Amino acid sequence: MQFSLAEAPDEATAEKGRKLFAGQSEFLKGVVAMSGLPEADRVEVCFAGRSNVGKSSLINALTGTKGLARASNTPGRTQEINYFTQGPDLYLVDLPGYGYANAPLAVVEKWQKLLKRYLSGRQTLRRAFVLIDSRHGIKKVDDEIMALLDSAAVTFQCVMTKADKVKAKDLDKVMEQVRSALSKHPAAYPEIVMTSSEKGEGIATLRSIISGID
Numbered sequence: 001m002q003f004s005l006a007e008a009p010d011e012a013t014a015e016k017g018r019k020l021f022a023g024q025s026e027f028l029k030g031v032v033a034m035s036g037l038p039e040a041d042r043v044e045v046c047f048a049g050r051s052n053v054g055k056s057s058l059i060n061a062l063t064g065t066k067g068l069a070r071a072s073n074t075p076g077r078t079q080e081i082n083y084f085t086q087g088p089d090l091y092l093v094d095l096p097g098y099g100y101a102n103a104p105l106a107v108v109e110k111w112q113k114l115l116k117r118y119l120s121g122r123q124t125l126r127r128a129f130v131l132i133d134s135r136h137g138i139k140k141v142d143d144e145i146m147a148l149l150d151s152a153a154v155t156f157q158c159v160m161t162k163a164d165k166v167k168a169k170d171l172d173k174v175m176e177q178v179r180s181a182l183s184k185h186p187a188a189y190p191e192i193v194m195t196s197s198e199k200g201e202g203i204a205t206l207r208s209i210i211s212g213i214d
């Protein structure tokens with residue numbers, strides 16, 4: 001599999017993305033058990049990543065709603081599966097951050113159990129976006145989540161975050177590592193999205209990618 005960076009969308013595709021995200025975004029609920037999931041009545045995409053990777057910031061940037069997903073400096077604060085509605089036809093799902101070194105083992109095990117159940121049991125889940133910090137590349141815990149997605153047969157797309165924090169030459173090195181790590185995962189989608197929630201880079205691209213998922 002060849003992995004390439006997603007290019008900026010053409011005008012028609014960009015418009016589709018803009019339209020989707022011009023719709024209202026609202027926090028629906030935080031879920032701690034499968035029994036709490038909302039009715040599976042629309043397409044959903046989820047966002048996974050290590051604690052502090054920038055998930056909340058990315059969801060806020062995508063939806064254009066500051067403070068929608070709580071952007072927090074405290075790692076590991078997003079401990080529930082958080083459901084957001086995006087317009088009438090889409091759920092954006094913020095998964096618990098993983099790999100938080102100081103989390104008690106019992107908490108980690110509970111997340112993992114819920115995550116596994118969610119990923120393998122949610123019929124309407126169309127794609128997972130796995131967020132990777134552009135400074136750090138793919139770590140062991142990311143690789144484990146990707147393996148979980150492989151076994152659950154959930155297509156996942158890699159989204160690089162905090163691109164503004166990395167120099168171009170360092171980014172090349174990280175991308176090489178990312179491509180090589182992704183090549184071991186059959187569920188990996190061939191395009192990688194480079195983003196900066198801070199600068200807005202890649203946000204229009206990701207919006208149009210999501211608008212093309214049905």
Ligand SMILES: Nc1nc2c(ncn2[C@@H]2O[C@H](COP(=O)(O)OP(=O)(O)OP(=O)(O)O)[C@@H](O)[C@H]2O)c(=O)[nH]1
Pocket residue numbers: 049050051052053054055056057058070071072073074075076077078096097161162163164165195196197198199
């Ligand atoms: N420079 C820069 N900083 C960012 C960017 N995205 C997020 N951050 C910062 O990174 C930190 C973590 O961001 P969050 O969005 O809270 O991360 P999270 O993944 O939701 O964190 P958890 O709730 O711990 O899972 C915050 O201090 C953000 O301001 C970005 O694109 N550029």
